[in-house]
Amino acid sequence: MPKKILIIDDEADMQTYLKVLFEKAGYETMIAANGEEALVMLTDMQPDLITLDVLMPRKSGLNFFQALRSGDTTKNIPVIVVSGIAGHREFFDSDPPGGPIAFVDKPIVPDKFLGQVKKLLGE
Amino acid sequence: MPGSIDSRYLIRVYNWTISSKIRVAAAGVILSIILLAAAIFLHPALFAVITLVILLLLGFTAYRIRNTGVALEYPGVDRFFQQVPCYLTIQDKDMRIIRTNEQFRVDFGDRRGELCYKAYKGIEDICPNCPVIKTFDDGKTHHTEETVVTKDGKMARMIVYTAPVTDETGKVVGVMEMSTNITQVKDLQDQLDAGRREYMELFERVPCYISILDPEMRITRANKLFRQVFGNNIGKLCHQVYHDRDTVCDDCHVVKTFKDGKIHNIEKTVIKPDGDEARLIVYSSPILDEKGQVVSVMEMATDITEVKRLQxxxxxxxxxxxxxxxxxxxxxxxxxxxxxxxxxxxxxKDDAMVNQGWNMIERNVKKVSQIVKDLLYCSKEREMNFQQIDPVSIVRNVYELYQGVAKKAGVGLRLSIPDKLPVGRFDPDALHSLLSNLIINAIDACVxxxxxxxxxxxxxxxxxxxKRCGYVFEIEDNGAGIPGIIGETIFDDFFSTKGREGTGLGLLVAHKVIEEHDGTITFRSSEGEGTIFKAVFPPCAEE
Structure with a gap:
């Protein structure tokens, strides 16, 4: 059964890009346009990994991450933060509790990015 | 005339008479023999006349010799005359030097018998304001400053004091002149004056505002630039001059300097007399008295308005x-x-996916194009292309362009404009860009x-x-609104909710366009309620 990846990004093009990339690599994808939408989705499903943008309307990536890590059922989900903001990893705790976290700068290199995804998924 | 007898002769005669009593006795004997011979050989009447003349001449000469002698033998003169480390001379009524001290002879030579102005200055006329004449006239002490020439031709500055030399009846028979060489003192004074002038010049011309404040915060002195910009406000309180108010500023650095005697600095905004604001960096430095107490404070301010703008x-x-x-x-x-x-x-071989990918490429190429266009508006590269147009057509065009975008985003877009507006001076592309950016922002705020x-x-x-306000364009949305803290700098900074369509430069573009049209742009916003942007362009000229 394919593993599920939740893509959280407000940019439609980014959503499409990651969706095609992951599906081509054999993963199942779900899309949320912001943190708020993603938290609603997490009440019904449990993804194996989340890719997270930082700057988004309604609920930013950082706020979503804090909510994610404070939920009993969601705190161990691995997260890859994908952002074009220079030094975006500074916004997050250096060693946050819960599941693993990785940071990727835009623009991504597809093979390298998929390698990190596999690593976080333990493949 | 009494003055016609050369004092050189008198000095010589005096010295001759006091040097040998035998010689004086011999002269008396010779004179007596001559008179006896005259008595024998001459007619008694002629003898009487000659004898009378000789006695008169002898009497007068003896009187002058006595005066010279009194002057030369002035009580105490000899005791200090030679050793005094300044120039001492005694002049007779003819202004001839009849006595000099050692110091004088070293620097001026033995000038006894010479006229004093000739000896001191090498000039032919009596000096104006001559203290020797004054002393002869009133018998009092006088002083003056003179420039003289020494025997080796060097100029020397002197302070000259004169004192009367009197006989036993109190009559002024000579004047003692005491001159001190103050060339070095004068040179130092000149240097001091030059230094003082230099500092004053520096104080005056330094290209920053300098004022000196007393403990009451009154300006006691100010330099040229300060006076030029803030007016001649000597005596006024500094907070009145800088801020047009009656109370001392909070956290005043001058007050601190008065308290602790240290240098303090602060950045502050002041109002110039022309009403313009200026950003100043101000240093306050203590001015101490000889006891080390702060008696006043120097305030030195530099206008950094332009620096701040560049910053x-x-x-x-x-x-x-x-x-x-x-x-x-x-x-x-x-x-x-x-x-x-x-x-x-x-x-x-999925055509739908190919189309989807192609659309992504097209969209992002458009975004690049929009960013470049917005950057051009923000920079000074683009010249305005003003035309006389009815702006309604531009507004309608923008509305039609964004109707689809708004609909797709689930936002209703309404247009409330008249059919026509008066023709006015606009750059059509710039107006289009301004309205587009405001609508894009409004859509993003709603989304x-x-x-x-x-x-x-x-x-x-x-x-x-x-006719009064001019052209007014309003874009009202009921979107997220603008948080107060962002609103303060909304036109100076990037404002982006990271909308889907905007470049983040929209309000900068709007601000730039409105500035170029000499208009104004304002907004009213309530967080969570919505925002109204109002762009006002100058009214059209009267026909």
């Missing part, structure tokens, strides 16, 4: 670069993503609004014109 521009430029880098990264992602999707679609109590999101575009 803001540099910060802005830095932000621009960071913002652009972020934006370009996103566009690159979109382009790379588009290519990836196109390639995947082609591999899978990003998390409020659940609104049934729908609406944007209304309004335009009207009146």
């Amino acid at each position: 803001r521009e540099l910060i802005y430029m830095g932000k621009t670069i960071a913002f652009m880098a972020h934006r370009i990264k996103n566009i690159l992602m979109g382009l790379e993503g588009g290519i990836f999707v196109v390639n995947t679609g082609m591999e899978d 990003g609004d998390a409020s659940e109590r609104k049934d729908s999101h609406q944007i209304e575009i309004r335009a009207w014109c009146d």
